[in-house]
Amino acid sequence: MQRGQGDTLAAHTFHRQMMVVAFFSLLFVIDAVCSERICSYQDVVNHLNLTKNKELYTMTRPVKDYRQTTSVFLEVLLSGILEVVEKEQTLISSVWTAMRWHNDYISWDQNQFCGIDNVSLPTDTLWKPDLIIEEIKDVDKSIPTRYLTVNDKGDVELQNNWILISTCKMHIYRFPFDTQRCNLSFQSFIYSVKEIQLEPIDNSSEATVWSNKMMHLQNEWIFLNMTVTKYNGIEGQDVIIYTITMERRAILYVVNFLLPILFFLFLDLASFLISDNGGEKLSFKVTVLLAVTVLQLLLNEILPASSNRIPLIASFCIGIFGLMLLSLLETIFVMRLIEKDHVSQSDEADEDRCLSQDCGLKQAKVNFCNAHRGESASELLHVTKQGNSSKQIEESHTFETLLDELKEINKTLTLMHNSGKEEKCYRWTRLAKRVDRVFFILYVTLIGLFLSLLCSKWNIS
Numbered sequence: 001m002q003r004g005q006g007d008t009l010a011a012h013t014f015h016r017q018m019m020v021v022a023f024f025s026l027l028f029v030i031d032a033v034c035s036e037r038i039c040s041y042q043d044v045v046n047h048l049n050l051t052k053n054k055e056l057y058t059m060t061r062p063v064k065d066y067r068q069t070t071s072v073f074l075e076v077l078l079s080g081i082l083e084v085v086e087k088e089q090t091l092i093s094s095v096w097t098a099m100r101w102h103n104d105y106i107s108w109d110q111n112q113f114c115g116i117d118n119v120s121l122p123t124d125t126l127w128k129p130d131l132i133i134e135e136i137k138d139v140d141k142s143i144p145t146r147y148l149t150v151n152d153k154g155d156v157e158l159q160n161n162w163i164l165i166s167t168c169k170m171h172i173y174r175f176p177f178d179t180q181r182c183n184l185s186f187q188s189f190i191y192s193v194k195e196i197q198l199e200p201i202d203n204s205s206e207a208t209v210w211s212n213k214m215m216h217l218q219n220e221w222i223f224l225n226m227t228v229t230k231y232n233g234i235e236g237q238d239v240i241i242y243t244i245t246m247e248r249r250a251i252l253y254v255v256n257f258l259l260p261i262l263f264f265l266f267l268d269l270a271s272f273l274i275s276d277n278g279g280e281k282l283s284f285k286v287t288v289l290l291a292v293t294v295l296q297l298l299l300n301e302i303l304p305a306s307s308n309r310i311p312l313i314a315s316f317c318i319g320i321f322g323l324m325l326l327s328l329l330e331t332i333f334v335m336r337l338i339e340k341d342h343v344s345q346s347d348e349a350d351e352d353r354c355l356s357q358d359c360g361l362k363q364a365k366v367n368f369c370n371a372h373r374g375e376s377a378s379e380l381l382h383v384t385k386q387g388n389s390s391k392q393i394e395e396s397h398t399f400e401t402l403l404d405e406l407k408e409i410n411k412t413l414t415l416m417h418n419s420g421k422e423e424k425c426y427r428w429t430r431l432a433k434r435v436d437r438v439f440f441i442l443y444v445t446l447i448g449l450f451l452s453l454l455c456s457k458w459n460i461s
Contacts, residue, residue, distance in 0.1 A: 039114035176253035
């Protein structure tokens, strides 16, 4: 009997072991069947009823309690500085943006869908924050992203690459050695801070580092940093401002604009070596002055007209133009002084010519009279040839001595008159040379002071 009980107990134990083996075998089969199950994104979409109840996800803010605030996390990175138009005060930039928010109506168990934890959907399928950029003027032919990403927790992410044309207040006082700061202000158009709360994902240092890594084009600018600030706007809306700081590459403007004007100034200085007697010096200075005027017209096409302060480069051009104009006026004055000498010399030559003609007539008359007197004297001598001959000889010696003295006096007076005439003729020329010499020294001094002052304001060592 005991042996029968032992057989029964062994049979029960074997039966239990078989039950356990069958159970584990069944679990293995079920797991194998589940692992072979094929899942698709459409299964998730059908589970969420996105195709049928689309209004639930697009019409209103995706919260189950209207008093709940939707937090929108914003990330903005600068990927390129395409162009800065100073005349229109606009910035054309390439910007990458990412927005993340939570949708209370979307969630699923990824274990039921073969581990699918995110789905890409068309952007018009779900509600999106109505964020705008205050400074925006236009979106230059950039195609917005047509898909967004949703994960199994209900978090939605939308990324975009934009070519933005935005306004930027230009401070061009130190142009072309200037640094510009342009803002991109993001805020909701209709939702208040009680409905949408904006939060930046990156701080200023992180935004600067990531922007430098993504930067692919800067043109004539050097990107310095990007600062991120948040404040509450006037209309009760959160505003996040991304300030882009960039520095201009000035070498192009130095080579193509500043140096040519300095070269023209040096040419004007070299024109002092040209003689003032001809008109070549005056025509040369006028030509150089016209060349500077052309460069000023080119500058006017670059700088905006709405600047509150006169740019230093405009002061540079006006100062150089004024100095060269002063040099031109000095040349005209000097040439006028020299011309006065030439006029006086021509007038005196005319007077001398007239005097010589008058003297010739008078001399002819005197010779004619002397001839008649000689004839009458010969007649008298013939009549009185018996007179006192010794007395006549003494008188003739006296007349000859007196004539020699008169000739010496005439020669001395002629020399004095000619020397005085020469001094009088070249008086204005000597004055012109003194004026030219003094003005050159003053001109070089003014140029040095003017350029030193501008360099100090431009902070150029």
